[in-house]
Amino acid sequence: MRANRAEEPRLEPSMVADVARLVREVPIPRPFSMNGLVDRLNRHRGKPIRLMRGDLSGTMPTGLLLRTEAADYIVVIRDVQRGHARHIHFHELGHILLEDADLAGPCLPQADPRARAADELMAEEFAHQLAERIDAHPCAGTGAETIPPLRRWARPSRRGRTCAA
Numbered sequence: 001m002r003a004n005r006a007e008e009p010r011l012e013p014s015m016v017a018d019v020a021r022l023v024r025e026v027p028i029p030r031p032f033s034m035n036g037l038v039d040r041l042n043r044h045r046g047k048p049i050r051l052m053r054g055d056l057s058g059t060m061p062t063g064l065l066l067r068t069e070a071a072d073y074i075v076v077i078r079d080v081q082r083g084h085a086r087h088i089h090f091h092e093l094g095h096i097l098l099e100d101a102d103l104a105g106p107c108l109p110q111a112d113p114r115a116r117a118a119d120e121l122m123a124e125e126f127a128h129q130l131a132e133r134i135d136a137h138p139c140a141g142t143g144a145e146t147i148p149p150l151r152r153w154a155r156p157s158r159r160g161r162t163c164a165a
């Protein structure tokens, strides 16, 4: 993070690479579903991730993450469009998995604002990379884990776009 520069804050290449490594390890179900992904992740975690839809007021964010002793809850407001909801899920999932992997800090109010900004960028990077990996091969079978990781700068393959993911 270079706060003194006028341009948008950006992640260091090493941080983008860390996110790419993490995204590569995500066990993506085929055909893809958010519930299927969380089921797979939960099989390997001591604490389950729970997806929830909530009725939040207009002053609340469209999505939020609640990490408790018993479970990690990803809450997305009910009237968010599907594509946007997916992005929120991926972003919040990014926070969870990045923190679990010690690549980003916990989302705490007292955290250094610059560290928090970097954590937000990493969660966004995670969300975009995960979406690219999922969307590149929507028809892939159960051997999906063998799909090589996609990089932001690589064009995803158009192959397999004909089936609904």
Ligand SMILES: [Zn+2]
Residues within 6 Å of the ligand: 091, 095, 120, 123
């Ligand atoms: Zn965030």
